[in-house]
Amino acid sequence: xxxxxxxxxxxxxxxxxxxxxxxxxxxxxxxxxxxxxxxxxxxxxxxxxxxxxxxxxxxxxxxxxxxxxxxxxxxxxxxxxxxxxxxxxxxxxxxxxxxxxxxxxxxxxxxxxxxxxxxxxxxxxxxxxxxxxxxxxxxxxxxxxxxxxxxxxxxxxxxxxxxxxxxxxxxxxxxxxxxxxxxxxxxxxxxxxx
Amino acid sequence: xxxxxxxxxxxxxxxxxxxxxxxxxxxxxxxxxxxxxxxxxxxxxxxxxxxxxxxxxxxxxxxxxxxxxxxxxxxxxxxxxxxxxxxxxxxxxxxxxxxxxxxxxxxxxxxxxxxxxxxxxxxxxxxxxxxxxxxxxxxxxxxxxxxxxxxxxxxxxxxxxxxxxxxxxxxxxxxxxxxxxxxxxxxxxxxxxxxxxxxxxxxxxxxxxxxxxxxxxxxxxxxxxxxxxxxxxxxxxxxxxxxxxxxxxxxxxxxxxxxxxxxxxxxxxxxxxxxxxxxxxxxxxxxxxxxxxxxxxxxxxxxxxxxxxxxxxxxxxxxxxxxxxxxxxxxxxxxxxxxxxxxxxxxxxxxxxxxxxxxxxxxxxxxxxxxxxxxxxxxxxxxxxxxxxxxxxxxxxxxxxxxxx
Amino acid sequence: xxxxxxxxxxxxxxxxxxxxxxxxxxxxxxxxxxxxxxxxxxxxxxxxxxxxxxxxxxxxxxxxxxxxxxxxxxxxxxxxxxxxxxxxxxxxxxxxxxxxxxxxxxxxxxxxxxxxxxxxxxxxxxxxxxxxxxxxxxxxxxxxxxxxxxxxxxxxxxxxxxxxxxxx
Ligand code: SF4
Numbered sequence: 001x002x003x004x005x006x007x008x009x010x011x012x013x014x015x016x017x018x019x020x021x022x023x024x025x026x027x028x029x030x031x032x033x034x035x036x037x038x039x040x041x042x043x044x045x046x047x048x049x050x051x052x053x054x055x056x057x058x059x060x061x062x063x064x065x066x067x068x069x070x071x072x073x074x075x076x077x078x079x080x081x082x083x084x085x086x087x088x089x090x091x092x093x094x095x096x097x098x099x100x101x102x103x104x105x106x107x108x109x110x111x112x113x114x115x116x117x118x119x120x121x122x123x124x125x126x127x128x129x130x131x132x133x134x135x136x137x138x139x140x141x142x143x144x145x146x147x148x149x150x151x152x153x154x155x156x157x158x159x160x161x162x163x164x165x166x167x168x169x170x171x172x173x174x175x176x177x178x179x180x181x182x183x184x185x186x187x188x189x190x191x192x193x194x
Numbered sequence: 195x196x197x198x199x200x201x202x203x204x205x206x207x208x209x210x211x212x213x214x215x216x217x218x219x220x221x222x223x224x225x226x227x228x229x230x231x232x233x234x235x236x237x238x239x240x241x242x243x244x245x246x247x248x249x250x251x252x253x254x255x256x257x258x259x260x261x262x263x264x265x266x267x268x269x270x271x272x273x274x275x276x277x278x279x280x281x282x283x284x285x286x287x288x289x290x291x292x293x294x295x296x297x298x299x300x301x302x303x304x305x306x307x308x309x310x311x312x313x314x315x316x317x318x319x320x321x322x323x324x325x326x327x328x329x330x331x332x333x334x335x336x337x338x339x340x341x342x343x344x345x346x347x348x349x350x351x352x353x354x355x356x357x358x359x360x361x362x363x364x365x366x367x368x369x370x371x372x373x374x375x376x377x378x379x380x381x382x383x384x385x386x387x388x389x390x391x392x393x394x395x396x397x398x399x400x401x402x403x404x405x406x407x408x409x410x411x412x413x414x415x416x417x418x419x420x421x422x423x424x425x426x427x428x429x430x431x432x433x434x435x436x437x438x439x440x441x442x443x444x445x446x447x448x449x450x451x452x453x454x455x456x457x458x459x460x461x462x463x464x465x466x467x468x469x470x471x472x473x474x475x476x477x478x479x480x481x482x483x484x485x486x487x488x489x490x491x492x493x494x495x496x497x498x499x500x501x502x503x504x505x506x507x508x509x510x511x512x513x514x515x516x517x518x519x520x521x522x523x524x525x526x527x528x529x530x531x532x533x534x535x536x537x538x539x540x541x542x543x544x545x546x547x548x549x550x551x552x553x554x555x556x557x558x559x560x561x562x563x564x565x566x567x568x569x570x571x572x573x574x575x576x577x578x579x580x581x582x583x584x585x586x587x588x589x590x591x592x593x594x595x596x597x598x599x
Numbered sequence: 600x601x602x603x604x605x606x607x608x609x610x611x612x613x614x615x616x617x618x619x620x621x622x623x624x625x626x627x628x629x630x631x632x633x634x635x636x637x638x639x640x641x642x643x644x645x646x647x648x649x650x651x652x653x654x655x656x657x658x659x660x661x662x663x664x665x666x667x668x669x670x671x672x673x674x675x676x677x678x679x680x681x682x683x684x685x686x687x688x689x690x691x692x693x694x695x696x697x698x699x700x701x702x703x704x705x706x707x708x709x710x711x712x713x714x715x716x717x718x719x720x721x722x723x724x725x726x727x728x729x730x731x732x733x734x735x736x737x738x739x740x741x742x743x744x745x746x747x748x749x750x751x752x753x754x755x756x757x758x759x760x761x762x763x764x765x766x767x
Binding site: 246247250252254255256258259290293415417418419420421422426431432433435438439529530531532533535542544546548550551556557559561565566568569570573598599 | 623624625627651652653654655657659660663664665674676678679680681682683685687706707708709710711712715719732733734735736743744750
Binding site for chain 3: 083109111113119120164
């Protein structure tokens with residue numbers, strides 16, 4: 001059957017449309033604890049201007065945000081605060097772990113620094129560097145946008161998948177014996193852009 | 195949470211109009227991670243109890259496990275607003291312990307860097323203080339200049355603020371002509387921006403009213419509460435290590451110590467503003483008189499890696515390189531303890547190093563000015579309004595990474 | 600105050616045997632005093648010898664230090680508010696008697712410095728108005744800067760609940 005569509009009408013899936021809306025208006029919650037926070041500020045400032053990617057609305061209230069950027073080391077005393085703020089953010093939400101410290105503990109392999117926040121909260125993107133340059137953070141945001149577009153669904157089904165529930169690799173080394181099988185990487189879902 | 199922080203109410207009537215307000219640890223106006231428990235009555239602060247340690251990452255413990263050259267990377271992360279000052283403080287302390295006297299050129303370059311760090315620190319402090327009290331423009335001006343400084347540091351050592359630039363007995367590299375050119379340019383442009391910021395703030399009614407007479411620290415209190423640096427100088431303590439016991443090349447230059455007697459937030463701001471101009475004078479003089487010659491101590495000291503052409507072409511160079519990179523073969527440190535301090539932007543930044551003869555410190559204690567200044571916060575806040583918290587916090591320049599280490 | 604005058608003043612006040620004065624080869628002045636008399640020394644140095652600024656209080660654990668006789672060395676850095684003069688005051692403490700008088704009556708600024716030493720080394724300051732942990736969580740057990748405490752801790756840093764994607 002032949003259907004003719006007027007020029008400015010296109011057909012897409014609702015999931016793609018929702019993801020497309022979400023990815024272009026990420027509102028970051030800057031969880032800036034240490035030096036990386038300075039680069040986070042620089043990313044928001046005029047020279048690097050993260051507004052070009054629709055992620056400039058830094059809000060300090062977790063209730064208004066959907067992207068948590070953890071910039072800097074998280075220590076024992078801070079971790080419960082971090083978890084609480086994460087729990088306060090409404091769905092759908094994502095998390096970027098910015099810098100070596102937030103991702104792995106970085107140079108601070110000491111008694112008080114948490115060796116990677118992904119042991120305690122789910123993380124979607126890791127940004128290496130100490131500190132990462134603003135360009136790197138912007139790249140992470142772009143990658144996250146791709147990811148949202150790729151697997152996002154209207155009802156947030158992608159968060160329910162089994163792969164997302166598994167603890168991260170870093171945690172497994174601690175909790176289970178070394179010989180336990182590593183988790184498989186996330187399946188790559190073909191790009192279904194708008 | 196912390197059980198000892200809140201005392202039981204005195205009596206029900208006393209409590210009627212009292213609130214307990216939690217401020218931080220994730221709050222935009224704290225800039226860093228600290229928490230304050232406020233007892234307020236209406237808008238008036240009856241008691242402010244700081245609760246810190248939200249960024250305690252064991253710096254001093256790491257200092258006992260990294261050798262004297264490696265630990266400099268960790269000092270970057272201490273006061274990340276002016277990392278070069280920390281680098282210089284650490285290696286001054288190590289060199290003092292080892293009895294190394296660095297060459298004159300190295301001293302001059304370090305002096306220039308320390309002063310650039312001071313400018314960058316004061317810019318951020320004053321800019322953020324202005325931002326919190328409602329003057330956004332000044333903050334942007336200040337931040338723009340800081341971006342220039344970052345570029346200078348990037349030319350110098352390849353990183354924007356994790357510089358790690360000093361080494362035991364020298365520097366990572368010699369300063370390049372491009373760096374000197376950039377600093378010249380900065381020295382030329384900065385007074386105009388400085389004047390702009392002054393014009394924006396000095397007689398800005400809102401800013402002045404929100405900072406004048408707020409958080410007053412008298413001279414006697416400043417001494418009894420161990421204040422140093424701009425905080426003490428704004429209260430009339432004239433102590434400045436650059437003058438009192440000249441280290442690096444400060445003895446060669448002509449500059450003034452800025453003091454005030456009022457000791458409130460506004461005068462802390464003014465002292466910082468004027469110190470930047472003095473820093474500029476020092477930089478200018480140092481640039482004009484920058485001596486030629488090596489930046490590192492001679493190879494025979496076995497303290498620093500010799501440059502690569504020496505390593506490949508001479509046997510002494512190769513041996514020295516080998517000895518320095520081998521553990522327990524490099525420099526010998528005496529079994530001794532010493533305290534060395536420099537006048538960092540925030541106050542006296544000192545390291546107390548205990549050495550047991552190896553090339554790793556047995557104990558590396560840092561005297562953190564932020565920690566000592568923040569301890570008087572609750573004293574400064576008594577009787578003020580809630581909105582004054584940000585002014586006082588801003589003028590004390592508390593950097594959490596240095597506060598908690 | 601120059602070294603000789605200082606020594607004389609100390610001799611007059613405390614006698615000959617109690618204290619040891621030394622100077623490092625860089626000219627740093629040190630004074631080793633008995634721990635029990637700390638407060639009177641501090642008071643004397645502050646009021647009579649002009650060391651009116653307390654720069655730092657810290658502690659060193661000499662557990663693995665070759666040839667050390669005492670376990671803990673407490674270090675008080677004194678200075679003046681007008682010049683760059685400095686004096687390093689030291690006294691030693693041994694287990695189980697880890698107690699010393701607090702310097703808060705003399706300098707308000709000693710408050711947090713002593714709390715930090717308490718937090719990191721477990722040394723109790725008697726007469727301190729508010730001796731609690733300052734940097735570490737209240738429920739933390741152990742004193743991390745002691746030499747018998749491992750750098751990576753005893754697992755405290757991983758002792759938290761994990762939040763999975765479903766729970767949040
Ligand atoms: S990754 Fe580096 S720059 Fe970032 S918080 Fe850690 S130490 Fe600081």
